[in-house]
Structures are given as C-alpha cells and as structure tokens.
Amino acid sequence: MIEIKNITKTFGDRQVLAGIDGTFRPGDTSLIIGGSGTGKSVLLKCMIGLIKPDSGEVLYDGRNFLTSNIDEQKAIRREMGVLFQGSALFDSKTVLENVRFPLDMLTEKPEDEKVARAHECLQRVGLEGAADRMPSEISGGMKKRVGIARSIVLNPKYLFCDEPNSGLDPLTSIKIDQLIKEITDEYKITTIVITHDMNSMMEIGEKIMFLYQGNKLWEGDSDTITHSTVPELNEFIYANKLLREIEK
Template structure:
C-alpha cells in the first residue's frame, strides 16, 4: 500500500497539489486521471521522489518516504518498477538485455539466476521469439510488453505506469491494460497508473483518483463513476459521445 497524507506542492507561486490524501491499495490497479495541467504528473513524480513535496507525507507500507535520507530512499527504489510513457527502452540493447539491465545494476543474482529471471519475465508478458531483437525491430505493443517485463524484473512491490497506452491502437491498449492488471494481482503489487485513456478507466479502474486543478475532486471505482454527481468528473470522463451514450443507457 502507498498512502498520501495532506501532500502539497508548489512551483514558485503556483500551487500544483493542494492537500492530497489517499490510499493506493495493493493488488489493485489504482488510476490517477485528470485534464492536462491538473497536477497528476506532478503527483506521480512526488510519490516516487522526483519532486520533493512542500509538506505532507508519502508512506510506503507505513514507511515515511518523505522523511528518508538518500540511502534509505535508494533501498525503497529497489522495490519499485517503472513503465515509462513510450516504453523508454534502450535502443542499443536487445530485448533480453533491456530486461536484464536492472538485474545487472541492482541485484546480486549470479549469471544463471539472471538468465532464468529474464526468461521468466519475458515469458510472463508473452514475448517468445524476440529475445535477440532490438526495440526498433519490434512493434509498439511488443515494446510496451518488454517495458513491463523490465519493470517486474526485480520483483517489485510497487509498480508505476505513466501513460502505458500512449501511441497504441485500441486493441493493443486493452491487451496492455489487462496484462498490467493480471500481474498486479499475481504479484500483489501496489500499481499506480497515470492515464488519459477512458477505456483504461472503464476496463481496469479498480480505484480511481480524479484530480481537478490540483485538488482531489473524487475517488472511487469504475462502477461508481457512472453514478457520480461530480460535474467536473462527468465533464472529463463523458466528454465523448460514446461514453455519454453509455452513461445515459445506464
């Protein structure tokens, strides 16, 4: 679990996060949604320590991340996996070398253990015959699968995904969503996903945080979102005619 208590963040005179408190639960896909400029990217970066919060606390299973020194945070970061927007694979490394990279950097595994772990992670995301290929030689969907395999290589307790469906066609995006949800439950990770994709919200939104102008405006599940009377959330989620029609029919 990751818990935020009264988190605030400003840049100069601009307040970007205003008193955010929420719990992100283990074994569930926790989504952060909001319009561009709402503060959700700053929130994600504040959770992982790329931004220092002005005040408030971020807890990783009762460990106060905001009060830790550099070395203490480094230990926590070994428990984190990241799926970046666009995948962010190393172009000069093969698929299996990309997945092995965090093992070489941060683990004490021997050679056989690393080979076995890389194979396990690639098998888990259904990459079978592309181990020796380079990112430019595989599709965007396969690149995202490799990025997920790399993110789980160190068997993390916490998984962070920044727009994991960016640049993917709708069918592939749904497959990636389902894969993230499956591994979240399988490994009981606390998964936090930053997304604009309303299909993701409806398909895997087990817990959703909606940020509006830096404030926590709503939290709930994909089922509860259809019954909300929060006008800002309705305007955001049901902006398209398709989702307006779905809400109306319900």
C-alpha cells in the first residue's frame, strides 16, 4: 500500500501541489487525472523520488520514503517499476537488453537467470518473438509493451505508469490498458497511472483522483465519475469526450 500525506511543492512563486493526500491499495489500478499543468506528473515524481516535495510524507507499506536513509530508499526503489512516458527505451540496446537492464543495474543474479527472467517478461506482454529486435524496428505500441516488461522484471510491489497511452491510437491504447490491469490483478501490484485518457478512466479506473491547479478536487471510481458535481471535473470529462469524437 502507498500513502501520501499533505504533499506540497512550489517552483518559484507557483504552487504546483497544495497538500495532496491519498491511499493506493495492492491489486487496484489507481488513476491520477487532470489537464496539462495540474501537477499530476510532479506528484508522481515526488512519489518515486525524482523530485523532493517541500513537505509531506510518502509511505510505502508504512515506510516513509522521504525520511529514509539512502540504503532504505534503495531498497524501496528496488520494489518499484516505472513505465515512463514515451517508454524511454535505449536505442542502442535490443528489446531483450532493454528489459533486462534493471536486473543488470540492481541485482547480482547470474547471467542465465537475468536472460531467463527477461524472456519471461517479454512472453508475458506478448513480445517473445521481438527479443533480438532494436527499438527502431518496432511500433509505438510494442515499445510500450517493452516498457511494461522492463517495469515488471524486478517483480515490483509498486508500479507507476506515466501517460502510458500517449501517442497511441485508440485500439492500441485499450490493449495497453488491459495489459496494465491484467498485470496488476495477477501480481497484486499497487499500480498508479497518470493519464488524461477517458477510456482509461472508464475501463480500468478502480480508484480515480482528479487534480486541478495543484489541488485534489475529487476522488472516486469509474462508476461515480460521470455523476460528479465538481464543475472542473465535468468540464474535463466533456473536453475528453469531445477530443475522442474528433479523433474518430
């Protein structure tokens, strides 16, 4: 379980996060949604240690990540999997080498175990046959799946996905959402997805947090989001629906 308490962050004179609280449970696919510049990606970076918040707590199963010493933080980071926006694959490495990279960096497993685990993760995302290909030789959707395979190669307890559907067509986006949901259910991972995609909200949003100008204005699930009485959220939903219609 991940808990965040009173997370605040200011850049210069601009407050990006204003006291954000939330609880994210194992086996749930939790979404953090909001328009551009609302603070959702900054919140994720605070949670995984890429940005230090001005105040607040980030608890991983009761362990305060922000006040832990370096060794404790490293231990928590080994339990994280991260799917970055754009997949962030190494162009000079094969698909297999990209997937096994966290094993090379963070473990001392024997070579054969690393290779076997990387193949296992590629098989889980349906890309076993692409192991020897380069990132330039595969599609955008396949790159996302490689990124997911890499994010689960260390058997994480916590999975973070930053805009996993960015740049994908609607059908591929649905497949990526389904894969994230399946992996979350299968391994009982605590999964947090940063997104503005309406389909994701309705299909996999077991818990949804809406941010607006650095504030949490609403929290619920896919069954209750369309009944919101929050004007900013309703406007966000309407804009998403309109965009999807235009894309069709």
